[in-house]
Amino acid sequence: MAIFFRPQGMRLRAFIATLCASAAVVLAAGCAQLAAPPYAAHYEALARLEAARPGMVAVAKVQPTDPNDKVNTLSLRRAKLLSPSGTFAQYLEDALARDLGEISAYDPKAPTRIAARILVNELDLGVINGSGRMEVEVVVTRASAQRLRKTYRGELAFDSSYANIVAVPAGQAAYPRLVRALLRQVYADPQFIAAIAP
Numbered sequence: 001m002a003i004f005f006r007p008q009g010m011r012l013r014a015f016i017a018t019l020c021a022s023a024a025v026v027l028a029a030g031c032a033q034l035a036a037p038p039y040a041a042h043y044e045a046l047a048r049l050e051a052a053r054p055g056m057v058a059v060a061k062v063q064p065t066d067p068n069d070k071v072n073t074l075s076l077r078r079a080k081l082l083s084p085s086g087t088f089a090q091y092l093e094d095a096l097a098r099d100l101g102e103i104s105a106y107d108p109k110a111p112t113r114i115a116a117r118i119l120v121n122e123l124d125l126g127v128i129n130g131s132g133r134m135e136v137e138v139v140v141t142r143a144s145a146q147r148l149r150k151t152y153r154g155e156l157a158f159d160s161s162y163a164n165i166v167a168v169p170a171g172q173a174a175y176p177r178l179v180r181a182l183l184r185q186v187y188a189d190p191q192f193i194a195a196i197a198p
Contacts, residue, residue, distance in 0.1 A: 036175040050103035055198030060115040062093040071121040076171040130160035132178035140195035148195035154182025
């Protein structure tokens with residue numbers, strides 16, 4: 001008797017297409033390179049942040065910028081996950097700027113600036129369950145005066161497998177959701193909201 005599992009959180013066709021394409025790449029090369037999917041905002045979190053009426057905010061260069069830094073290199077077993085932005089620090093910077101732009105709160109010349117440093121950036125492909133963890137120190141300044149310095153953590157769990165053709169694409173698909181989980185924590189924090197208030 002055949003047993004079928006319906007993947008959660010993705011449409012079945014998209015899941016199969018991602019799985020097949022990624023599996024083919026992984027099987028074709030001993031040490032494949034895969035790109036992290038594009039970031040997509042958590043619109044409910046953004047709506048709540050917009051309702052708080054933030055002021056205009058600039059985003060400083062997210063650190064570390066060194067592409068060889070540990071937080072900018074992610075491995076999914078024998079495959080290497082790459083950022084489509086060049087580094088995962090740039091991936092986070094782009095996500096921040098895009099989110100703030102979505103709620104018309106982004107201005108590169110604004111006196112209020114968000115600076116961030118990635119401290120932890122990890123994906124673990126277990127034989128049954130996978131997990132992700134991201135820690136980022138966020139500093140908000142206005143006209144050189146510090147308004148906030150705080151470390152935020154985003155965590156994620158996802159289905160994994162002993163088989164690479166299942167686990168690797170699952171980890172690949174999980175990365176933007178990990179960044180979204182991290183930023184959701186930031187946007188929901190009353191201290192962050194107060195720091196970027198006009």
